[in-house]
Amino acid sequence: MRNTTRLNSTLKALLLELLGSRLNFSAAICDRHGQGESHHPIMAPEAVAFVRTTEEVSAIMRLCHEHDCPVVPFGTGTSLEGHVAAIAGGLCIDLSEMAEIIAVNDEDLDCRVQAGVTRKQINQYLRDTGLFFPIDPGADASLGGMAATRASGTNAVRYGTMRDNVLGLTVVMADGEIVHTGGRARKSSAGYDLTRMFVGSEGTLGIITELQLKLYGIPEAISSAVCSFGDLEAAVNSVMLIVQSGIPVARIELLDDVQMDAVNKYSKLNYAVAPTLFFEFHGTEASVKEQAERVGEIVADYGGGDFQWATRQEDRTKLWQARHDAYYAGINLRTDCQGWPTDVCVPVSKLAECILETRRLIDASGLIAPMVGHVGDGNFHVLFIVDPENEEEMDQAAEVNATMVEMAIGFGGTCTGEHGVGLGKKKYLVREHGEGAVALMRTIKTALDPKGLLNPGKVVPEV
Amino acid sequence: MRNTTRLNSTLKALLLELLGSRLNFSAAICDRHGQGESHHPIMAPEAVAFVRTTEEVSAIMRLCHEHDCPVVPFGTGTSLEGHVAAIAGGLCIDLSEMAEIIAVNDEDLDCRVQAGVTRKQINQYLRDTGLFFPIDPGADASLGGMAATRASGTNAVRYGTMRDNVLGLTVVMADGEIVHTGGRARKSSAGYDLTRMFVGSEGTLGIITELQLKLYGIPEAISSAVCSFGDLEAAVNSVMLIVQSGIPVARIELLDDVQMDAVNKYSKLNYAVAPTLFFEFHGTEASVKEQAERVGEIVADYGGGDFQWATRQEDRTKLWQARHDAYYAGINLRTDCQGWPTDVCVPVSKLAECILETRRLIDASGLIAPMVGHVGDGNFHVLFIVDPENEEEMDQAAEVNATMVEMAIGFGGTCTGEHGVGLGKKKYLVREHGEGAVALMRTIKTALDPKGLLNPGKVVPEV
Numbered sequence: 037m038r039n040t041t042r043l044n045s046t047l048k049a050l051l052l053e054l055l056g057s058r059l060n061f062s063a064a065i066c067d068r069h070g071q072g073e074s075h076h077p078i079m080a081p082e083a084v085a086f087v088r089t090t091e092e093v094s095a096i097m098r099l100c101h102e103h104d105c106p107v108v109p110f111g112t113g114t115s116l117e118g119h120v121a122a123i124a125g126g127l128c129i130d131l132s133e134m135a136e137i138i139a140v141n142d143e144d145l146d147c148r149v150q151a152g153v154t155r156k157q158i159n160q161y162l163r164d165t166g167l168f169f170p171i172d173p174g175a176d177a178s179l180g181g182m183a184a185t186r187a188s189g190t191n192a193v194r195y196g197t198m199r200d201n202v203l204g205l206t207v208v209m210a211d212g213e214i215v216h217t218g219g220r221a222r223k224s225s226a227g228y229d230l231t232r233m234f235v236g237s238e239g240t241l242g243i244i245t246e247l248q249l250k251l252y253g254i255p256e257a258i259s260s261a262v263c264s265f266g267d268l269e270a271a272v273n274s275v276m277l278i279v280q281s282g283i284p285v286a287r288i289e290l291l292d293d294v295q296m297d298a299v300n301k302y303s304k305l306n307y308a309v310a311p312t313l314f315f316e317f318h319g320t321e322a323s324v325k326e327q328a329e330r331v332g333e334i335v336a337d338y339g340g341g342d343f344q345w346a347t348r349q350e351d352r353t354k355l356w357q358a359r360h361d362a363y364y365a366g367i368n369l370r371t372d373c374q375g376w377p378t379d380v381c382v383p384v385s386k387l388a389e390c391i392l393e394t395r396r397l398i399d400a401s402g403l404i405a406p407m408v409g410h411v412g413d414g415n416f417h418v419l420f421i422v423d424p425e426n427e428e429e430m431d432q433a434a435e436v437n438a439t440m441v442e443m444a445i446g447f448g449g450t451c452t453g454e455h456g457v458g459l460g461k462k463k464y465l466v467r468e469h470g471e472g473a474v475a476l477m478r479t480i481k482t483a484l485d486p487k488g489l490l491n492p493g494k495v496v497p498e499v
Numbered sequence: 500m501r502n503t504t505r506l507n508s509t510l511k512a513l514l515l516e517l518l519g520s521r522l523n524f525s526a527a528i529c530d531r532h533g534q535g536e537s538h539h540p541i542m543a544p545e546a547v548a549f550v551r552t553t554e555e556v557s558a559i560m561r562l563c564h565e566h567d568c569p570v571v572p573f574g575t576g577t578s579l580e581g582h583v584a585a586i587a588g589g590l591c592i593d594l595s596e597m598a599e600i601i602a603v604n605d606e607d608l609d610c611r612v613q614a615g616v617t618r619k620q621i622n623q624y625l626r627d628t629g630l631f632f633p634i635d636p637g638a639d640a641s642l643g644g645m646a647a648t649r650a651s652g653t654n655a656v657r658y659g660t661m662r663d664n665v666l667g668l669t670v671v672m673a674d675g676e677i678v679h680t681g682g683r684a685r686k687s688s689a690g691y692d693l694t695r696m697f698v699g700s701e702g703t704l705g706i707i708t709e710l711q712l713k714l715y716g717i718p719e720a721i722s723s724a725v726c727s728f729g730d731l732e733a734a735v736n737s738v739m740l741i742v743q744s745g746i747p748v749a750r751i752e753l754l755d756d757v758q759m760d761a762v763n764k765y766s767k768l769n770y771a772v773a774p775t776l777f778f779e780f781h782g783t784e785a786s787v788k789e790q791a792e793r794v795g796e797i798v799a800d801y802g803g804g805d806f807q808w809a810t811r812q813e814d815r816t817k818l819w820q821a822r823h824d825a826y827y828a829g830i831n832l833r834t835d836c837q838g839w840p841t842d843v844c845v846p847v848s849k850l851a852e853c854i855l856e857t858r859r860l861i862d863a864s865g866l867i868a869p870m871v872g873h874v875g876d877g878n879f880h881v882l883f884i885v886d887p888e889n890e891e892e893m894d895q896a897a898e899v900n901a902t903m904v905e906m907a908i909g910f911g912g913t914c915t916g917e918h919g920v921g922l923g924k925k926k927y928l929v930r931e932h933g934e935g936a937v938a939l940m941r942t943i944k945t946a947l948d949p950k951g952l953l954n955p956g957k958v959v960p961e962v
Contacts, residue, residue: 213935217932221907223655224915226920227959236688282718413685452689469693
């Protein structure tokens with residue numbers, strides 16, 4: 037589908053004057069920019085602008101605002117809920133060439149980057165400084181995109197999410213105005229928290245062009261361990277106790293038996309095909325040892341197997357690569373199929389019940405759907421492996437998804453812990469937050485983007 | 500000063516019908532509600548409503564909205580920047596009787612409270628559960644008020660600020676609409692971060708009536724230590740290295756020599772009259788020991804004296820009470836005077852320079868002004884001990900304050916780390932955030948409170 041009515045010829049000429057060959061109209065490029073990594077159909081923009089500076093984004097927005105042209109910001113295209121679909125046509129602003137690391141302040145543990153810098157790029161750059169940026173959603177996403185979707189991932193149980201790790205932003209507003217939020221102080225009570233308003237707004241309130249981020253010292257000691265369980269419940273219950281005990285584990289990841297099977301096949305490994313926890317411990321030598329001992333005791337109480345350890349960097353990388361490849365391993369389980377990833381997050385006391393009931397629903401449906409979870413946060417994912425042409429299968433997946441979301445919300449949880457709303461979760465927002473809160477989101481959207489040009493149709497459900 | 504023109508007789512009658520004797524018009528009560536704990540002059544509301552439920556606040560707001568009557572929410576009156584001054588007259592809504600602890604979920608480490616519950620009350624209530632709420636601004640403030648000013652305090656270096664510890668809110672909007680934000684999941688990507696929008700909004704966007712808060716397990720081991728230094732610079736530089744080393748100290752507080760003298764006198768103690776750091780370590784027995792050793796080594800490198808230890812609960816309480824009494828100790832340094840507390844926060848690498856220059860400015864002015872700091876966050880406070888009748892003194896304090904703020908902002912810091920904007924810091928917002936960001940704050944304020952009834956004149960500077 038391609039809507040070709042919003043980027044008029046006057047605007048085209050003005051944008052070409054501004055961007056030259058960095059304004060691209062090719063169908064292949066446009067199509068690639070109209071779909072993330074998920075089941076949502078391609079909705080291509082009419083053109084893609086490859087931008088290089090905040091000022092350029094501002095100039096584009098000024099023109100688009102004048103000509104009523106919708107705009108969809110784009111980082112690496114790894115979004116999962118249709119965030120980049122150009123449902124109203126218009127222009128895609130690709131920020132991937134805004135990849136400059138502007139400053140690293142090692143004394144203050146912070147850095148400033150352009151929005152197109154990816155998480156692997158910043159960590160590669162930091163390698164020799166003894167610092168790292170912990171947020172790790174799996175994909176090598178852009179930091180701007182990660183902020184826009186309030187991403188988190190495997191390290192969030194210890195280091196928080198993008199919400200906690202963005203100190204400030206540069207944002208281009210709907211009319212082209214450039215706004216700076218936050219600062220470099222670790223805390224501030226100076227006015228409304230504009231930074232947090234943009235983090236998670238999915239490009240619907242403004243376009244993030246620069247970020248000030250927290251960094252952390254690479255821990256003196258890091259070790260990783262894998263441990264399999266007789267059943268899902270035992271694995272999840274042990275996590276609950278670990279979290280309640282306040283042990284500062286850096287990562288606690290659950291992979292169910294279906295997912296372990298997929299990972300073994302895809303990454304050529306031979307872990308037990310059973311519910312499995314992946315742990316990572318950060319700290320001093322002594323504290324890592326103590327954390328691992330305490331976790332080991334809890335895990336043993338729940339019948340967990342012995343830890344398989346990985347302490348050397350390359351072993352740890354291999355282990356976590358397997359975890360990160362879970363998505364690709366999953367979609368590799370069937371040919372001619374697509375992944376439909378979904379996630380919810382619940383209070384940790386409801387995690388076992390929620391995961392087990394979801395597993396039961398999936399098995400009853402006959403769908404193939406591995407499960408993984410950032411279980412330390414109460415967050416878990418289902419990856420439906422579906423044939424998008426098979427309507428019955430797609431309906432079944434939609435039904436399991438809806439039931440799981442309903443259950444999570446009923447437990448005081450959320451319809452998405454880290455993937456974001458995009459198009460896919462819009463229909464659940466009123467159920468989760470109530471009419472009042474959603475009306476308030478709509479008020480904010482209308483106040484900041486009265487013409488509705490910024491990533492239209494995302495996040496806030498229509499009245 | 501008392502503005503008596505906004506609460507008209509019809510509205511009075513309607514409010515009396517709703518609240519009966521819980522609507523109070525006495526001058527003494529109104530005066531007490533028109534001033535926090537600071538140098539800002541009393542600006543009394545026309546009446547004070549002592550509310551008990553969210554629904555009651557909603558009903559009041561519906562009436563005030565209809566009758567264009569300004570409203571100032573009030574917790575315990577411990578605000579420091581004129582937040583509760585009724586500069587446009589109208590009604591004060593006192594939430595101190597909304598003091599119910601609604602639920603404690605020990606499995607999920609969270610609780611739900613009415614906004615009038617104080618931090619001491621919740622911790623008293625939790626005493627036997629093994630849990631605690633860490634945010635501790637010194638004063639026994641209400642949790643609603645702490646959220647409204649984005650409070651933090653001594654524990655923030657380890658546990659974060661109110662921004663990080665509020666999971667969700669119930670808020671009454673300008674027109675009386677009740678909105679629920681957030682939830683019980685530890686993280687969510689489901690829509691705009693309304694919770695963070697209200698945290699720090701100082702009653703200008705809505706009235707917080709309930710909070711869902713994170714709780715923490717009381718650490719297995721806690722110990723506190725005091726250490727004095729030859730000069731301020733050595734004390735501050737040792738803190739910088741401790742923070743950069745990633746040692747998870749729970750509290751690092753600096754008191755300068757003037758403040759130590761005041762504390763000794765007020766709390767009948769005999770610490771050295773020298774720049775002094777107060778530490779608190781939380782963790783397992785082994786990790787507390789390791790943290791203390793590492794900090795001890797760093798401190799020794801900077802010429803710090805031996806640690807004086809406090810491990811027993813009552814000794815720790817005594818030590819921290821002295822720290823918490825710093826404000827009262829300060830204003831006790833002179834008779835017939837008032838405290839004018841102010842705070843800024845800077846990147847930690849600029850802390851030594853900023854504190855030393857501020858000390859120099861104070862000494863050059865001849866003012867009496869002890870300094871304390873949550874230095875682990877880069878946050879420090881000056882308490883001007885002034886005679887409010889002495890214009891010259893007040894001008895000198897204002898000048899030092901302005902210079903200190905200017906310097907902090909120049910270093911990438913903020914005009915207030917934790918006290919909030921209120922009336923006192925409004926004039927610095929544009930300098931800190933720029934015209935664009937302040938205009939955006941104004942847009943949000945206007946969208947949510949078009950009649951300008953919620954705590955008018957606070958936070959957002961006039962055009």
